Amino acid sequence: MKKYMWRAVGILLLTSHLSPLASQAQTYENQFRRPVSDVMKDVAARFDVRFKFDGNVDTAGVMLTYADFRIRPYSLEQTLDNICKHFDWNWWKQSGNLYKIKRYEYPRRHENEGRQMLNYLSSLYHNKVEWEARRDSLRKEVRQRLELDAFLDSCVLGPALLSKIRKHDGYTTQNICIELTPGQHLFGTIYAPIKTKSRKRKVSPLTSDLSPLIVCPDGHWPMRYRKDEQQRLGTLARMGAVCVDFDLYGWGESEKEVGAEAHHTSRAHVYQAACGYVLLDWMLTHRKDIDTKRVGVMGGSGGGTHTVLLSLLDDRVTASAPVVHLASHFDGGCPCESGKPVQLSAGGTCEPELAAVMAPKPMLIVSDGGDWTSSVPTLEFPYLQRIYDFYGAKDKVRNVHLPKERHDFGKNKRQAVYDFFIDVFSLDRSMLDESKIEIEPDEQLKSLYK
Numbered sequence: 001m002k003k004y005m006w007r008a009v010g011i012l013l014l015t016s017h018l019s020p021l022a023s024q025a026q027t028y029e030n031q032f033r034r035p036v037s038d039v040m041k042d043v044a045a046r047f048d049v050r051f052k053f054d055g056n057v058d059t060a061g062v063m064l065t066y067a068d069f070r071i072r073p074y075s076l077e078q079t080l081d082n083i084c085k086h087f088d089w090n091w092w093k094q095s096g097n098l099y100k101i102k103r104y105e106y107p108r109r110h111e112n113e114g115r116q117m118l119n120y121l122s123s124l125y126h127n128k129v130e131w132e133a134r135r136d137s138l139r140k141e142v143r144q145r146l147e148l149d150a151f152l153d154s155c156v157l158g159p160a161l162l163s164k165i166r167k168h169d170g171y172t173t174q175n176i177c178i179e180l181t182p183g184q185h186l187f188g189t190i191y192a193p194i195k196t197k198s199r200k201r202k203v204s205p206l207t208s209d210l211s212p213l214i215v216c217p218d219g220h221w222p223m224r225y226r227k228d229e230q231q232r233l234g235t236l237a238r239m240g241a242v243c244v245d246f247d248l249y250g251w252g253e254s255e256k257e258v259g260a261e262a263h264h265t266s267r268a269h270v271y272q273a274a275c276g277y278v279l280l281d282w283m284l285t286h287r288k289d290i291d292t293k294r295v296g297v298m299g300g301s302g303g304g305t306h307t308v309l310l311s312l313l314d315d316r317v318t319a320s321a322p323v324v325h326l327a328s329h330f331d332g333g334c335p336c337e338s339g340k341p342v343q344l345s346a347g348g349t350c351e352p353e354l355a356a357v358m359a360p361k362p363m364l365i366v367s368d369g370g371d372w373t374s375s376v377p378t379l380e381f382p383y384l385q386r387i388y389d390f391y392g393a394k395d396k397v398r399n400v401h402l403p404k405e406r407h408d409f410g411k412n413k414r415q416a417v418y419d420f421f422i423d424v425f426s427l428d429r430s431m432l433d434e435s436k437i438e439i440e441p442d443e444q445l446k447s448l449y450k
Contacts, residue, residue: 026068034067035059039083040101047076054102057089107331107338111375114328117350118383128390134346135357141345142312142354148277151270155180160282163448169436170194171237176244177447178278186275187253187447188246189224191237192289212294212425215280215310216245217272219301220334221409223252225442232414234437239418239427242290244283246275248302248336253446266339276310284316293318294425298417300324300366300409305337305351312357319424320358321417323366324407326380328352330372352380359384360393364420366413367399370406377401 026032037059040051053059064070070082080091080099088104109117125131143149158179165174171193178186193211216233218224224245233243247254249271250263262268276297284290296319299307304325311320328350331338343349355363365381367373381399388397400416414434422429 031065032067032069033063033065036062036064036067036083036087039064039067039070043071043076043079043083046071046073047079049076049097049099052094052098052100054100056103057101062087105333107333107343109329111329111379114330114350114375115379117348118328118352118379121349121353122383122386131356131359131387131390137346138349138354138357139312142309142342145342145345146270146273146309146313146340148270148273148313151274152277155274155278156182157278160286161448166440166444167194168234168438169238170431171234173234173440173445175445175447176279178282180271180274180278184257184271185254185447186246186278188244188275188279189233189445190283191233191243193237193240193242210291210294211240211242211289212296212421212427213280213283213290214241214243214296214298214421215276215283216243217276217297217299217303217306217310218245218248218251219299219303219409220248221301223247223442225252225440225445227439228409228414230439230445231434231437232409232417235414235418235432235434236421236427238431238433238436239422239429240431241296241421241425241427242283242287244279246279248272249275264335266335268334268336269339272306272336273309273313276306277314280310280314280316292316295319296321296421296425298323298421300413301407302332302334302337305332308351308355309342311363312354317358317361319362319421320355321364321366321420322355323409323413323417324368324371324373326351326355326365326367326376327372328380328383329375352383356384356387359388360391360396362420362424363397364416365397365399366416367401368405368407368413369401369403374403 026034040059044051064083064086070079072078072082084091084101089101090104092100092102094100125134156179161177163175165172171191174190174192176188176190180186214236218229224247229245233245236243248263249268250258250260280295284292295316297307297310297317298321300323304322307320307322307325311317331343331351363384365376365384367376376399384397385394388394398420402412405412418432421427
């Protein structure tokens with residue numbers, strides 16, 4: 001669709017600025033209608049702003065009833081609410097004086113709505129007993145709305161196909177493939193430490209010689225084979241953790257089985273949740289080198305959504321690190337994150353409340369100033385601290401905020417994750433060196449399954 005952008009040529013007087021013809025055309029009988037394109041031009045001029053219309057918003061020939069009665073001369077935002085909601089549109093402030101007009105998006109809200117939601121949720125519980133009653137309801141209903149158990153019942157869960165182990169500097173990689181449902185597979189790679197006598201001597205007396213496990217759901221960056229993901233999982237493995245990631249549904253090897261469009265379905269939501277759930281279970285059941293008391297989940301963006309979800313679904317998770325994800329006003333814009341109506345659970349919830357189910361176990365929230373997580377330090381983090389304080393464990397939830405950074409899993413975000421797991425899982429900081437990670441070609445990280 002054609003995009004339109006208007007820029008104000010000056011602030012008009014707060015008097016009627018309609019053409020004589022337009023004024024004559026507006027009557028009670030025709031509901032004071034005007035072309036919405038003309039109305040938006042007038043609003044742009046009145047408030048000295050610009051509007052950019054998303055490709056799926058077409059204003060050509062569209063009329064707005066009671067047009068000028070919708071304008072509030074004292075508030076641009078109320079004016080936009082009055083106009084946009086008539087068409088099931090929404091507005092979003094971009095940079096400077098630019099506003100984008102988009103179709104209504106069910107998983108996305110304005111920050112002030114997130115604040116109102118958290119205030120409402122906070123009014124439901126004032127102590128540990130009240131919170132845990134709410135927590136138990138969330139766990140039960142999220143699982144039901146996700147339809148996870150019905151999906152798991154449909155799984156065949158054939159034996160895992162494992163590639164040969166490839167040795168690197170201080171760690172190994174091995175591809176894994178498990179048939180989940182008939183003809184559809186889970187594809188991933190296991191990164192594991194190479195233990196030496198010197199490494200064993202560095203193990204904390206508070207932990208065993210066994211390795212912690214970190215399940216790593218992937219986000220919507222280009223495939224799990226990319227450099228920064230190999231650096232992150234390889235470095236954590238060098239420091240002593242066993243890590244495993246997996247393809248998004250309809251991405252990577254999965255795309256060859258179901259096609260790319262399958263990712264944009266509600267099935268992707270439950271399939272990816274099941275991948276994390278099944279991988280965690282398989283790793284704990286089949287590997288003898290895992291410390292079941294140290295089980296982490298860590299992912300960025302859409303992987304952060306599934307980090308929160310797996311932490312809620314499986315009580316065996318003992319530490320969680322959602323990165324550039326958590327917000328009270330955004331549930332994730334892809335069906336693989338919000339294809340099932342889990343946000344309607346227990347009368348209505350949001351991502352910070354779902355994340356709070358982890359309390360009082362350690363949790364790291366990584367946020368930045370360049371995406372929807374910019375509100376975390378002043379909005380979502382204080383909410384989480386309140387829940388953790390019910391347990392006297394306010395220090396167990398952390399926030400690393402990078403105000404000058406944008407939406408990625410860059411070096412500083414990876415460092416925040418390293419510091420967190422070094423602390424909570426007693427990893428070996430002396431092995432932290434991303435330059436030691438061998439970046440393998442895509443094909444080498446793919447399963448033996450063809």
